[in-house]
Amino acid sequence: MPVDPLAPSAFREITITTRDGETLAARHYAPTQRAIGAVLIVPAMAVPQAFYQAFATFLAAHGHHVLSFDFRGIGASKKAGLSLRSVETDLVRWAEYDAAAALTELRLRADKLPITWVGHSFGGQVLPLTPNHHLVSKVITVSTGSGYWRENAAPLRKKVGFFWYGFVPVLTPLYGYFPGKRLGMVGDLPRGVIRQWRQWCLNRDYLVGVLGDSMRKRFAEFSTPMTSFSFTDDEMMSERNVTSIHEFYVGAKPVMRRFSPSDLGVDKVGHFGFFRSAMREPLWERHVLAELAGR
Numbered sequence: 001m002p003v004d005p006l007a008p009s010a011f012r013e014i015t016i017t018t019r020d021g022e023t024l025a026a027r028h029y030a031p032t033q034r035a036i037g038a039v040l041i042v043p044a045m046a047v048p049q050a051f052y053q054a055f056a057t058f059l060a061a062h063g064h065h066v067l068s069f070d071f072r073g074i075g076a077s078k079k080a081g082l083s084l085r086s087v088e089t090d091l092v093r094w095a096e097y098d099a100a101a102a103l104t105e106l107r108l109r110a111d112k113l114p115i116t117w118v119g120h121s122f123g124g125q126v127l128p129l130t131p132n133h134h135l136v137s138k139v140i141t142v143s144t145g146s147g148y149w150r151e152n153a154a155p156l157r158k159k160v161g162f163f164w165y166g167f168v169p170v171l172t173p174l175y176g177y178f179p180g181k182r183l184g185m186v187g188d189l190p191r192g193v194i195r196q197w198r199q200w201c202l203n204r205d206y207l208v209g210v211l212g213d214s215m216r217k218r219f220a221e222f223s224t225p226m227t228s229f230s231f232t233d234d235e236m237m238s239e240r241n242v243t244s245i246h247e248f249y250v251g252a253k254p255v256m257r258r259f260s261p262s263d264l265g266v267d268k269v270g271h272f273g274f275f276r277s278a279m280r281e282p283l284w285e286r287h288v289l290a291e292l293a294g295r
Contacts, residue, residue, distance in 0.1 A: 010057050016069065016105045018097040025049070025076030026069035026102060028109060029060035036063040037292055038110035040136075042099055042123030043068070044143075044272075045197070046180065046187030048075030052120075054277045058284055064292070065113065067106040071098045073190040085176030090192035091122075091200070091207075095129035107135050116292055117224075119144060121237070121271065124228075125207065125245060128218040139226040139252065140291055143234055143271045145241025146206040147197070153238040160201075168198050208248050216248065223251035227291055229283075231269040232260040257287070 011027040041052045049068035056066040070077035071094045073087040114137035124141030149160045178194040180186040203209035208216050230242040246254045264282035
């Protein structure tokens with residue numbers, strides 16, 4: 001995913017260490033005015049943290065400590081010279097270790113300021129798996145849906161069967177990882193990640209259906225206030241996908257906010273558009289700042 005060219009560079013590159021000893025690349029955007037809060041940006045599948053630079057810089061300019069990071073094997077957390085074939089991880093480990101370490105790091109940097117978890121797609125799916133999620137005061141999910149393939153948005157549903165039943169099971173053992181970048185599909189992913197993601201996406205109840213009753217209970221007991229931002233022109237997540245994942249967050253009672261491009265006065269939002277600089281006025285200034293302020 002390309003870096004937004006309009007985003008200024010106002011961050012410090014840092015390294016964070018997970019409980020199992022893995023080092024991750026992260027960026028800390030310090031507030032440029034009196035600090036009023038903190039935001040953790042939890043990325044979508046295979047999307048490097050650089051993609052969120054414009055949004056993070058905007059939040060820092062409005063008084064928030066912001067931390068972004070790359071999951072192990074992704075973006076700047078992929079070790080130079082190390083093939084993805086040698087990266088042993090999966091989605092649960094991304095949540096339990098990587099997201100947890102990022103959250104702890106932000107807590108240290110933001111002291112006692114309230115933390116908002118902004119989860120893009122996958123980043124909004126895994127809060128109950130993150131052991132220290134009690135540090136979060138508010139959650140904003142963006143373009144987050146269940147991923148169940150039969151309920152994907154129509155443009156994706158037409159071809160996703162070939163992806164899960166053809167490309168993934170054939171190419172992953174052949175390469176030792178999923179070579180999505182060269183195919184223009186998602187991005188390069190460690191084999192444990194793509195295999196677990198395939199299991200989730202082929203199950204009607206997504207990760208809850210695969211991980212079982214204990215996970216269903218953890219979702220239901222998660223009670224941090226949550227707001228969902230979704231978009232009618234999302235080429236991946238249908239409205240049913242979005243509703244499905246948020247129905248598991250029984251205790252959070254998510255507030256569902258769904259927009260069409262015309263609602264925002266723009267031509268397109270899609271699955272990734274929320275984080276582009278063009279959304280500064282119609283989304284970030286009008287809606288995000290109000291959410292962060294508790295309005």
